[in-house]
Amino acid sequence: MKGIYTRNTIERVKPLLGVTVNELLELLKGYGAILKAGGNSLSKVIETVSVLEVIEYQQWLRGGELFMSTLSSFTSDEQVCNLVKDLSEAGSAALALHPGVGLEVNITEQAYKIAEEYDFPIIILPRTIPYSTVYSVMMNAMVNKQEKLLAQSKRINKYLTEILLTGGSFEKIASSLQKLIQKPVFISNSAYKVVAVLGTDAFSTEYFIQCAKEVLRYSNGHANEKGAWQEGNLSIQTYFSTNSDRKVKMLVARVAVGRDVYGYVVTTGDDINKDEVSFINMALSHAATAVALEVSKHNAIKAIEDRLIVEFLEDLLNGNYNNEEAIIQRAAQRGIDLKDKYVVMLVNIDRSNMENDDVRFMEIKERLHKNVQFSVTFLNKKNVVIPRKDSLIVLPHFLDGTRVEEVKPALLYLAREIMDEVKKSKYPAAVSIGIGGYSEKLSGLAQSYYQAEQALTIGRKIKGISGIFDYEQLGVYSFLLSFGNEELKENCRQCLAKVIEYDQSTNGELIKTMEMYLDCNENISKTAEKLYVHPNTVKYRLERIKEILGKNPFSNGEEKLYYHIAVKAIKIL
Incomplete structure:
Protein backbone atom coordinates (compact mmCIF):
# COMPACT_ATOMS: atom_id res chain seq x y z
CA MET A 1 0.00 0.00 0.00
CA LYS A 2 1.38 3.39 -0.95
CA GLY A 3 2.91 5.31 1.92
CA ILE A 4 2.81 2.40 4.41
CA TYR A 5 6.10 1.15 5.70
CA THR A 6 6.59 -2.28 7.22
CA ARG A 7 9.66 -3.49 8.96
CA ASN A 8 10.10 -6.86 7.26
CA THR A 9 13.31 -7.30 9.19
CA ILE A 10 14.94 -5.17 11.76
CA GLU A 11 18.54 -6.14 11.96
CA ARG A 12 21.48 -4.59 13.68
CA VAL A 13 23.83 -4.26 10.73
CA LYS A 14 27.52 -4.41 11.52
CA PRO A 15 30.75 -4.79 9.55
CA LEU A 16 31.44 -8.47 8.78
CA LEU A 17 33.93 -9.67 11.39
CA GLY A 18 34.46 -13.02 9.68
CA VAL A 19 33.99 -14.60 6.27
CA THR A 20 30.86 -16.06 4.75
CA VAL A 21 30.34 -19.80 4.41
CA ASN A 22 30.48 -19.37 0.64
CA GLU A 23 33.83 -17.55 0.80
CA LEU A 24 35.37 -20.29 2.95
CA LEU A 25 33.89 -23.03 0.77
CA GLU A 26 35.45 -21.50 -2.34
CA LEU A 27 38.84 -21.47 -0.61
CA LEU A 28 38.48 -25.09 0.55
CA LYS A 29 37.29 -26.46 -2.78
CA GLY A 30 40.87 -26.61 -3.92
CA TYR A 31 41.52 -29.07 -1.11
CA GLY A 32 38.56 -31.25 -2.11
CA ALA A 33 35.85 -29.95 0.23
CA ILE A 34 32.23 -30.24 -0.99
CA LEU A 35 28.88 -28.83 0.12
CA LYS A 36 26.29 -31.48 1.02
CA ALA A 37 23.41 -29.38 2.41
CA GLY A 38 22.19 -25.83 3.14
CA GLY A 39 23.05 -24.23 -0.17
CA ASN A 40 20.54 -21.43 0.44
CA SER A 41 22.39 -20.13 3.51
CA LEU A 42 25.92 -19.65 2.23
CA SER A 43 25.77 -15.95 3.13
CA LYS A 44 25.97 -16.80 6.85
CA VAL A 45 29.00 -15.24 8.49
CA ILE A 46 31.62 -17.39 10.23
CA GLU A 47 33.11 -15.49 13.15
CA THR A 48 34.83 -18.33 15.01
CA VAL A 49 36.08 -21.86 14.27
CA SER A 50 35.79 -24.62 16.88
CA VAL A 51 36.08 -28.40 17.17
CA LEU A 52 33.01 -30.23 18.47
CA GLU A 53 33.56 -33.80 19.64
CA VAL A 54 31.32 -34.01 22.75
CA ILE A 55 27.61 -34.71 23.02
CA GLU A 56 27.11 -32.15 25.84
CA TYR A 57 27.65 -29.08 23.69
CA GLN A 58 24.52 -26.91 24.11
CA GLN A 59 25.94 -24.57 26.77
CA TRP A 60 28.84 -23.57 24.50
CA LEU A 61 26.75 -22.40 21.53
CA ARG A 62 26.96 -18.64 20.91
CA GLY A 63 26.18 -18.21 17.20
CA GLY A 64 28.43 -17.50 14.23
CA GLU A 65 30.54 -20.66 14.68
CA LEU A 66 31.94 -23.07 12.14
CA PHE A 67 32.11 -26.37 13.98
CA MET A 68 34.44 -29.10 12.76
CA SER A 69 33.65 -32.66 13.85
CA THR A 70 34.18 -36.34 13.08
CA LEU A 71 30.91 -37.17 14.90
CA SER A 72 32.82 -39.90 16.71
CA SER A 73 30.96 -39.16 19.97
CA PHE A 74 27.55 -39.22 18.29
CA THR A 75 26.55 -42.89 18.24
CA SER A 76 23.03 -42.61 16.84
CA ASP A 77 21.32 -40.97 13.90
CA GLU A 78 18.97 -39.19 16.32
CA GLN A 79 21.92 -37.51 18.08
CA VAL A 80 23.31 -36.27 14.76
CA CYS A 81 19.92 -34.92 13.65
CA ASN A 82 19.49 -33.14 16.98
CA LEU A 83 22.97 -31.66 16.60
CA VAL A 84 22.03 -30.16 13.22
CA LYS A 85 18.81 -28.70 14.65
CA ASP A 86 20.55 -27.26 17.73
CA LEU A 87 23.33 -25.63 15.72
CA SER A 88 20.87 -24.08 13.30
CA GLU A 89 18.60 -22.74 16.06
CA ALA A 90 21.60 -21.32 17.95
CA GLY A 91 22.68 -19.32 14.90
CA SER A 92 25.81 -21.30 14.11
CA ALA A 93 27.15 -20.70 10.60
CA ALA A 94 27.98 -24.21 9.38
CA LEU A 95 29.14 -27.73 10.25
CA ALA A 96 32.28 -29.14 8.59
CA LEU A 97 32.49 -32.94 8.88
CA HIS A 98 35.75 -34.90 8.70
CA PRO A 99 35.94 -38.69 8.20
CA GLY A 100 38.67 -38.98 10.82
CA VAL A 101 40.44 -42.34 10.60
CA GLY A 102 37.57 -43.85 8.61
CA LEU A 103 36.94 -43.69 4.91
CA GLU A 104 33.63 -41.82 5.07
CA VAL A 105 31.80 -39.41 7.34
CA ASN A 106 29.39 -41.11 9.73
CA ILE A 107 26.17 -39.32 8.75
CA THR A 108 22.89 -40.49 7.24
CA GLU A 109 20.66 -39.08 4.52
CA GLN A 110 18.11 -38.21 7.22
CA ALA A 111 20.57 -35.74 8.79
CA TYR A 112 21.15 -34.14 5.37
CA LYS A 113 17.37 -33.76 4.93
CA ILE A 114 17.14 -32.05 8.33
CA ALA A 115 19.96 -29.68 7.31
CA GLU A 116 18.15 -28.82 4.06
CA GLU A 117 14.93 -28.26 5.99
CA TYR A 118 16.70 -25.87 8.38
CA ASP A 119 18.82 -24.25 5.63
CA PHE A 120 21.94 -25.19 7.57
CA PRO A 121 25.17 -25.66 5.58
CA ILE A 122 27.08 -28.95 5.96
CA ILE A 123 30.53 -29.19 4.38
CA ILE A 124 32.34 -32.51 3.90
CA LEU A 125 36.09 -32.30 4.30
CA PRO A 126 38.38 -34.85 2.63
CA ARG A 127 40.43 -37.12 4.84
CA THR A 128 43.62 -35.47 3.58
CA ILE A 129 42.79 -32.10 5.18
CA PRO A 130 43.72 -31.74 8.86
CA TYR A 131 41.78 -29.31 11.05
CA SER A 132 44.84 -27.07 11.14
CA THR A 133 44.50 -26.43 7.40
CA VAL A 134 40.92 -25.25 7.83
CA TYR A 135 42.04 -23.03 10.72
CA SER A 136 44.83 -21.57 8.59
CA VAL A 137 42.61 -20.93 5.57
CA MET A 138 39.97 -19.34 7.77
CA MET A 139 42.41 -17.11 9.67
CA ASN A 140 44.11 -15.93 6.47
CA ALA A 141 40.72 -15.07 4.96
CA MET A 142 39.68 -13.15 8.10
CA VAL A 143 42.96 -11.25 8.24
CA ASN A 144 42.72 -10.33 4.56
CA LYS A 145 39.14 -9.14 5.05
CA GLN A 146 40.05 -7.15 8.14
CA GLU A 147 42.94 -5.51 6.31
CA LYS A 148 40.59 -4.60 3.48
CA LEU A 149 38.01 -3.24 5.91
CA LEU A 150 40.67 -1.25 7.74
CA ALA A 151 41.92 0.24 4.49
CA GLN A 152 38.37 1.17 3.52
CA SER A 153 37.72 2.63 6.95
CA LYS A 154 40.87 4.75 6.78
CA ARG A 155 39.92 5.94 3.32
CA ILE A 156 36.41 6.95 4.41
CA ASN A 157 37.64 8.53 7.63
CA LYS A 158 40.34 10.53 5.84
CA TYR A 159 37.86 11.70 3.22
CA LEU A 160 35.28 12.93 5.73
CA THR A 161 37.87 14.34 8.16
CA GLU A 162 39.37 16.50 5.41
CA ILE A 163 35.91 17.89 4.70
CA LEU A 164 35.35 18.76 8.37
CA LEU A 165 38.79 20.33 8.75
CA THR A 166 38.31 22.50 5.66
CA GLY A 167 35.03 23.99 6.84
CA GLY A 168 32.70 21.08 6.26
CA SER A 169 28.94 21.30 6.13
CA PHE A 170 26.02 18.91 6.05
CA GLU A 171 25.82 19.39 2.28
CA LYS A 172 29.49 18.48 1.85
CA ILE A 173 29.13 15.42 4.08
CA ALA A 174 26.13 14.26 2.03
CA SER A 175 27.95 14.90 -1.24
CA SER A 176 31.04 13.01 -0.08
CA LEU A 177 29.00 10.06 1.17
CA GLN A 178 27.10 9.87 -2.10
CA LYS A 179 30.34 9.82 -4.09
CA LEU A 180 31.69 7.05 -1.86
CA ILE A 181 28.69 4.72 -1.94
CA GLN A 182 26.99 5.83 -5.18
CA LYS A 183 23.63 5.89 -3.43
CA PRO A 184 21.11 8.63 -2.55
CA VAL A 185 21.80 10.28 0.81
CA PHE A 186 19.41 11.97 3.26
CA ILE A 187 20.58 13.81 6.40
CA SER A 188 18.06 15.27 8.84
CA ASN A 189 17.93 16.72 12.31
CA SER A 190 16.14 14.95 15.16
CA ALA A 191 12.79 16.40 14.04
CA TYR A 192 13.28 14.93 10.50
CA LYS A 193 13.88 18.37 9.00
CA VAL A 194 16.09 17.96 5.94
CA VAL A 195 19.53 19.51 6.36
CA ALA A 196 21.04 17.87 3.26
CA VAL A 197 19.77 15.49 0.57
CA LEU A 198 21.08 14.19 -2.74
CA GLY A 199 19.16 11.90 -5.07
CA THR A 200 20.34 9.76 -7.98
CA ASP A 201 19.02 8.78 -11.38
CA ALA A 202 17.23 5.84 -9.75
CA PHE A 203 15.84 7.95 -6.89
CA SER A 204 14.54 11.47 -7.39
CA THR A 205 15.25 13.80 -4.48
CA GLU A 206 11.56 14.33 -3.75
CA TYR A 207 10.78 10.60 -3.75
CA PHE A 208 13.78 9.77 -1.57
CA ILE A 209 12.85 12.45 1.00
CA GLN A 210 9.36 10.97 1.18
CA CYS A 211 10.73 7.45 1.72
CA ALA A 212 13.30 8.58 4.31
CA LYS A 213 10.85 10.61 6.39
CA GLU A 214 8.24 7.85 6.46
CA VAL A 215 10.85 5.30 7.54
CA LEU A 216 12.11 7.59 10.32
CA ARG A 217 8.60 8.16 11.62
CA TYR A 218 7.98 4.43 11.60
CA SER A 219 11.27 3.56 13.29
CA ASN A 220 10.76 6.05 16.12
CA GLY A 221 7.16 4.99 16.54
CA HIS A 222 8.47 1.49 17.27
CA ALA A 223 11.50 2.59 19.31
CA ASN A 224 10.63 0.38 22.28
CA GLU A 225 10.46 -2.83 20.30
CA LYS A 226 13.05 -5.56 20.62
CA GLY A 227 16.00 -4.78 18.39
CA ALA A 228 15.35 -1.05 18.32
CA TRP A 229 18.07 1.51 18.89
CA GLN A 230 19.67 1.50 22.29
CA GLU A 231 20.86 4.60 24.15
CA GLY A 232 24.26 5.71 22.86
CA ASN A 233 24.19 3.17 20.02
CA LEU A 234 25.36 4.26 16.58
CA SER A 235 24.27 1.03 14.87
CA ILE A 236 22.47 0.89 11.55
CA GLN A 237 18.97 -0.50 11.08
CA THR A 238 17.34 -1.92 7.98
CA TYR A 239 13.73 -1.30 6.94
CA PHE A 240 11.74 -2.26 3.89
CA SER A 241 9.27 0.17 2.41
CA THR A 242 6.44 -0.50 -0.02
CA ASN A 243 5.81 2.82 -1.65
CA SER A 244 4.30 3.33 -5.10
CA ASP A 245 4.36 -0.45 -5.73
CA ARG A 246 8.10 -0.46 -5.23
CA LYS A 247 9.82 -2.30 -2.40
CA VAL A 248 12.82 -0.32 -1.19
CA LYS A 249 15.44 -1.38 1.33
CA MET A 250 16.42 1.57 3.53
CA LEU A 251 19.49 1.80 5.75
CA VAL A 252 19.16 4.21 8.68
CA ALA A 253 21.99 5.41 10.93
CA ARG A 254 20.98 7.37 14.01
CA VAL A 255 23.29 10.20 15.06
CA ALA A 256 23.14 10.12 18.86
CA VAL A 257 25.25 10.62 21.95
CA GLY A 258 23.65 9.11 25.04
CA ARG A 259 20.04 10.30 25.17
CA ASP A 260 20.67 13.21 22.81
CA VAL A 261 19.56 12.40 19.27
CA TYR A 262 21.19 14.80 16.82
CA GLY A 263 19.70 13.44 13.61
CA TYR A 264 19.73 10.66 11.04
CA VAL A 265 21.67 9.56 7.97
CA VAL A 266 19.66 7.48 5.49
CA THR A 267 20.49 5.70 2.24
CA THR A 268 19.17 2.73 0.28
CA GLY A 269 20.37 -0.86 0.53
CA ASP A 270 19.05 -1.90 -2.87
CA ASP A 271 21.26 -3.60 -5.43
CA ILE A 272 24.33 -4.06 -3.24
CA ASN A 273 26.34 -7.26 -3.19
CA LYS A 274 27.89 -8.84 -0.10
CA ASP A 275 31.25 -7.22 -0.79
CA GLU A 276 29.64 -3.76 -0.65
CA VAL A 277 27.69 -4.30 2.56
CA SER A 278 30.57 -3.70 4.95
CA PHE A 279 31.83 -0.72 2.97
CA ILE A 280 28.44 1.00 2.91
CA ASN A 281 27.84 0.29 6.59
CA MET A 282 31.24 1.74 7.50
CA ALA A 283 30.62 4.76 5.30
CA LEU A 284 27.27 5.37 7.02
CA SER A 285 28.84 5.02 10.47
CA HIS A 286 31.64 7.45 9.63
CA ALA A 287 29.14 9.87 8.08
CA ALA A 288 27.01 9.70 11.23
CA THR A 289 30.09 10.57 13.30
CA ALA A 290 30.90 13.46 10.96
CA VAL A 291 27.33 14.73 11.26
CA ALA A 292 27.57 14.53 15.06
CA LEU A 293 30.75 16.62 14.99
CA GLU A 294 29.15 19.17 12.67
CA VAL A 295 26.05 19.37 14.90
CA SER A 296 28.29 19.81 17.95
CA LYS A 297 30.00 22.70 16.21
CA HIS A 298 26.66 24.31 15.37
CA ASN A 299 25.45 23.77 18.95
CA ALA A 300 28.58 25.39 20.37
CA ILE A 301 28.09 28.44 18.15
CA LYS A 302 24.40 28.59 19.06
CA ALA A 303 25.22 28.36 22.78
CA ILE A 304 27.45 31.44 22.45
CA GLU A 305 24.78 33.28 20.47
CA ASP A 306 22.14 32.37 23.06
CA ARG A 307 24.34 33.63 25.88
CA LEU A 308 24.87 36.94 24.08
CA ILE A 309 21.12 37.27 23.51
CA VAL A 310 20.46 36.59 27.21
CA GLU A 311 22.94 39.32 28.17
CA PHE A 312 21.35 41.66 25.63
CA LEU A 313 17.85 40.98 27.00
CA GLU A 314 18.95 41.62 30.56
CA ASP A 315 20.31 45.01 29.55
CA LEU A 316 17.24 45.84 27.44
CA LEU A 317 14.72 44.90 30.13
CA ASN A 318 16.67 46.62 32.89
CA GLY A 319 17.31 49.79 30.88
CA GLY A 475 -7.94 46.53 37.20
CA VAL A 476 -7.58 46.48 40.98
CA TYR A 477 -5.71 43.15 40.90
CA SER A 478 -2.56 44.74 39.51
CA PHE A 479 -2.76 47.38 42.24
CA LEU A 480 -3.15 44.76 44.99
CA LEU A 481 -0.30 42.61 43.71
CA SER A 482 2.05 45.57 43.94
CA PHE A 483 1.66 45.40 47.73
CA GLY A 484 2.04 41.63 47.94
CA ASN A 485 2.99 41.50 51.63
CA GLU A 486 1.97 39.13 54.39
CA GLU A 487 0.39 41.86 56.53
CA LEU A 488 -2.10 42.85 53.84
CA LYS A 489 -2.81 39.20 53.10
CA GLU A 490 -3.46 38.41 56.78
CA ASN A 491 -5.71 41.45 57.30
CA CYS A 492 -7.86 40.51 54.32
CA ARG A 493 -8.16 36.91 55.46
CA GLN A 494 -9.08 37.91 59.01
CA CYS A 495 -11.91 40.19 57.98
CA LEU A 496 -13.41 37.41 55.85
CA ALA A 497 -12.31 34.44 57.98
CA LYS A 498 -15.80 33.43 59.17
CA VAL A 499 -17.29 33.61 55.67
CA ILE A 500 -14.37 31.63 54.21
CA GLU A 501 -14.76 29.00 56.94
CA TYR A 502 -18.50 28.74 56.22
CA ASP A 503 -17.88 28.25 52.48
CA GLN A 504 -15.28 25.57 53.14
CA SER A 505 -17.49 23.62 55.56
CA THR A 506 -20.66 23.80 53.46
CA ASN A 507 -19.15 23.99 49.97
CA GLY A 508 -20.89 27.35 49.73
CA GLU A 509 -20.43 30.36 47.46
CA LEU A 510 -20.84 33.31 49.81
CA ILE A 511 -17.46 34.88 48.95
CA LYS A 512 -18.18 34.51 45.24
CA THR A 513 -21.63 36.04 45.69
CA MET A 514 -20.24 38.90 47.78
CA GLU A 515 -17.64 39.76 45.11
CA MET A 516 -20.12 39.61 42.24
CA TYR A 517 -22.68 41.70 44.18
CA LEU A 518 -20.09 44.45 44.70
CA ASP A 519 -18.86 44.14 41.09
CA CYS A 520 -22.46 44.70 39.93
CA ASN A 521 -22.88 47.82 42.06
CA GLU A 522 -25.26 46.02 44.46
CA ASN A 523 -27.69 45.17 41.68
CA ILE A 524 -29.35 41.91 42.81
CA SER A 525 -30.90 41.05 39.42
CA LYS A 526 -27.63 41.52 37.57
CA THR A 527 -25.76 39.54 40.23
CA ALA A 528 -28.23 36.65 39.91
CA GLU A 529 -27.86 36.72 36.13
CA LYS A 530 -24.06 36.56 36.36
CA LEU A 531 -24.16 33.70 38.87
CA TYR A 532 -26.93 31.81 37.04
CA VAL A 533 -29.13 31.70 40.17
CA HIS A 534 -32.52 33.09 41.22
CA PRO A 535 -32.54 36.64 42.71
CA ASN A 536 -34.02 35.19 45.91
CA THR A 537 -30.92 32.99 46.22
CA VAL A 538 -28.74 36.10 46.05
CA LYS A 539 -30.86 37.80 48.72
CA TYR A 540 -30.60 34.76 50.98
CA ARG A 541 -26.82 34.59 50.59
CA LEU A 542 -26.40 38.30 51.35
CA GLU A 543 -28.40 37.87 54.56
CA ARG A 544 -26.25 34.89 55.55
CA ILE A 545 -23.11 37.02 54.98
CA LYS A 546 -24.45 39.70 57.31
CA GLU A 547 -25.32 37.09 59.95
CA ILE A 548 -21.92 35.42 59.81
CA LEU A 549 -19.98 38.71 59.91
CA GLY A 550 -22.26 40.13 62.59
CA LYS A 551 -22.62 43.34 60.64
CA ASN A 552 -23.66 44.77 57.28
CA PRO A 553 -20.56 45.01 55.02
CA PHE A 554 -22.58 47.04 52.51
CA SER A 555 -23.76 49.75 54.92
CA ASN A 556 -21.58 52.59 53.66
CA GLY A 557 -19.04 53.43 50.98
CA GLU A 558 -16.00 52.90 53.16
CA GLU A 559 -17.19 49.45 54.32
CA LYS A 560 -18.03 48.39 50.78
CA LEU A 561 -14.59 49.47 49.48
CA TYR A 562 -12.85 47.63 52.32
CA TYR A 563 -14.66 44.36 51.68
CA HIS A 564 -14.48 44.72 47.91
CA ILE A 565 -10.69 45.01 48.10
CA ALA A 566 -10.56 42.10 50.57
CA VAL A 567 -12.44 39.62 48.33
CA LYS A 568 -10.17 40.57 45.42
CA ALA A 569 -6.98 40.37 47.46
CA ILE A 570 -7.53 36.87 48.89
CA LYS A 571 -7.63 35.50 45.34
CA ILE A 572 -4.13 36.61 44.39
CA LEU A 573 -2.13 37.18 47.58
Missing part, protein backbone atom coordinates in the same frame (compact mmCIF):
# COMPACT_ATOMS: atom_id res chain seq x y z
CA ASN A 320 21.09 49.29 30.88
CA TYR A 321 21.87 51.26 27.71
CA ASN A 322 22.87 54.82 26.90
CA ASN A 323 20.43 55.60 24.10
CA GLU A 324 17.86 53.90 21.90
CA GLU A 325 20.04 53.96 18.79
CA ALA A 326 22.78 52.04 20.59
CA ILE A 327 20.45 49.28 21.84
CA ILE A 328 18.79 49.02 18.41
CA GLN A 329 22.20 48.52 16.75
CA ARG A 330 23.20 45.98 19.38
CA ALA A 331 19.95 44.10 18.76
CA ALA A 332 20.60 44.11 15.02
CA GLN A 333 23.97 42.42 15.65
CA ARG A 334 22.03 39.59 17.33
CA GLY A 335 19.60 39.33 14.42
CA ILE A 336 16.80 41.14 16.29
CA ASP A 337 14.90 44.06 14.77
CA LEU A 338 13.88 46.40 17.62
CA LYS A 339 12.54 49.19 15.45
CA ASP A 340 8.85 49.97 16.00
CA LYS A 341 8.55 47.54 18.93
CA TYR A 342 6.60 49.11 21.79
CA VAL A 343 4.85 46.29 23.64
CA VAL A 344 5.77 42.88 25.08
CA MET A 345 3.79 39.65 24.96
CA LEU A 346 4.91 36.64 27.01
CA VAL A 347 4.01 33.09 25.99
CA ASN A 348 4.52 30.87 29.01
CA ILE A 349 4.49 27.11 29.68
CA ASP A 350 3.17 25.76 32.95
CA ARG A 351 5.87 23.35 34.11
CA SER A 352 4.31 22.43 37.46
CA ASN A 353 4.06 18.79 36.38
CA MET A 354 7.60 18.77 34.96
CA GLU A 355 9.64 20.19 37.85
CA ASN A 356 12.11 17.29 37.77
CA ASP A 357 12.09 16.64 34.03
CA ASP A 358 14.19 19.33 32.37
CA VAL A 359 14.70 17.27 29.20
CA ARG A 360 10.96 16.92 28.55
CA PHE A 361 10.36 20.58 29.35
CA MET A 362 13.05 21.71 26.89
CA GLU A 363 11.57 19.50 24.17
CA ILE A 364 8.14 21.07 24.72
CA LYS A 365 9.62 24.58 24.81
CA GLU A 366 11.43 24.00 21.50
CA ARG A 367 8.20 22.78 19.90
CA LEU A 368 6.35 25.80 21.28
CA HIS A 369 9.05 28.13 19.98
CA LYS A 370 8.60 26.74 16.46
CA ASN A 371 4.80 27.04 16.62
CA VAL A 372 4.87 30.59 17.99
CA GLN A 373 7.56 31.63 15.50
CA PHE A 374 5.40 30.32 12.66
CA SER A 375 2.26 32.09 13.92
CA VAL A 376 3.74 35.53 14.53
CA THR A 377 5.99 35.70 11.46
CA PHE A 378 3.17 34.46 9.24
CA LEU A 379 1.18 37.56 10.23
CA ASN A 380 4.18 39.90 9.99
CA LYS A 381 7.74 38.89 9.16
CA LYS A 382 9.04 41.72 11.35
CA ASN A 383 7.46 40.29 14.50
CA VAL A 384 10.17 38.96 16.84
CA VAL A 385 10.24 35.86 19.10
CA ILE A 386 12.98 35.45 21.73
CA PRO A 387 13.17 32.58 24.27
CA ARG A 388 13.79 33.58 27.90
CA LYS A 389 13.59 31.27 30.94
CA ASP A 390 10.23 29.43 30.87
CA SER A 391 8.71 31.92 28.43
CA LEU A 392 8.91 33.22 24.90
CA ILE A 393 9.10 36.99 24.46
CA VAL A 394 7.05 38.21 21.51
CA LEU A 395 7.72 41.74 20.24
CA PRO A 396 4.94 42.66 17.77
CA HIS A 397 5.87 45.11 15.02
CA PHE A 398 3.74 48.24 14.57
CA LEU A 399 4.12 50.54 11.60
CA ASP A 400 4.63 54.26 12.01
CA GLY A 401 1.29 55.98 12.22
CA THR A 402 -0.49 53.10 13.98
CA ARG A 403 -3.20 54.62 16.15
CA VAL A 404 -3.27 53.69 19.83
CA GLU A 405 -6.83 52.39 19.56
CA GLU A 406 -5.67 49.94 16.86
CA VAL A 407 -2.98 48.40 19.05
CA LYS A 408 -5.12 46.39 21.50
CA PRO A 409 -7.29 44.63 18.87
CA ALA A 410 -4.13 43.73 16.94
CA LEU A 411 -2.46 42.32 20.07
CA LEU A 412 -5.49 40.24 21.03
CA TYR A 413 -5.79 38.93 17.46
CA LEU A 414 -2.12 37.90 17.50
CA ALA A 415 -2.55 36.24 20.90
CA ARG A 416 -5.56 34.27 19.66
CA GLU A 417 -3.65 33.14 16.58
CA ILE A 418 -0.86 31.84 18.81
CA MET A 419 -3.30 30.01 21.09
CA ASP A 420 -5.06 28.45 18.08
CA GLU A 421 -1.72 27.11 16.84
CA VAL A 422 -0.95 25.81 20.34
CA LYS A 423 -4.31 23.99 20.54
CA LYS A 424 -3.66 22.29 17.20
CA SER A 425 -0.38 20.90 18.54
CA LYS A 426 -2.01 19.43 21.68
CA TYR A 427 0.72 20.27 24.17
CA PRO A 428 0.98 18.12 27.33
CA ALA A 429 1.32 21.33 29.38
CA ALA A 430 -0.85 24.43 29.77
CA VAL A 431 0.19 27.50 27.76
CA SER A 432 -0.81 31.07 28.63
CA ILE A 433 -0.12 34.53 27.21
CA GLY A 434 0.48 37.75 29.13
CA ILE A 435 0.15 41.12 27.37
CA GLY A 436 1.94 44.18 28.72
CA GLY A 437 1.05 47.83 28.28
CA TYR A 438 1.80 49.81 25.10
CA SER A 439 4.45 52.52 25.11
CA GLU A 440 5.37 54.94 22.35
CA LYS A 441 9.06 54.73 23.30
CA LEU A 442 11.50 51.82 23.21
CA SER A 443 12.40 52.55 26.81
CA GLY A 444 8.88 51.47 27.73
CA LEU A 445 9.61 47.83 26.78
CA ALA A 446 11.05 47.12 30.24
CA GLN A 447 7.84 48.27 31.91
CA SER A 448 5.74 46.39 29.36
CA TYR A 449 7.69 43.19 30.08
CA TYR A 450 7.09 43.59 33.82
CA GLN A 451 3.38 44.15 33.16
CA ALA A 452 3.18 41.05 30.95
CA GLU A 453 4.72 39.03 33.80
CA GLN A 454 2.17 40.50 36.21
CA ALA A 455 -0.63 39.67 33.80
CA LEU A 456 0.49 36.02 33.74
CA THR A 457 0.86 35.84 37.52
CA ILE A 458 -2.54 37.37 38.28
CA GLY A 459 -4.38 35.82 35.34
CA ARG A 460 -3.36 32.30 36.29
CA LYS A 461 -4.44 32.84 39.89
CA ILE A 462 -7.90 34.18 39.15
CA LYS A 463 -8.74 32.56 35.79
CA GLY A 464 -6.71 29.34 35.57
CA ILE A 465 -3.36 28.20 34.17
CA SER A 466 -4.29 28.63 30.51
CA GLY A 467 -5.60 31.72 28.72
CA ILE A 468 -4.85 35.20 27.39
CA PHE A 469 -4.31 37.77 30.13
CA ASP A 470 -4.14 41.51 29.40
CA TYR A 471 -2.49 43.68 32.06
CA GLU A 472 -4.72 46.64 31.28
CA GLN A 473 -7.82 44.56 32.03
CA LEU A 474 -6.63 43.43 35.47
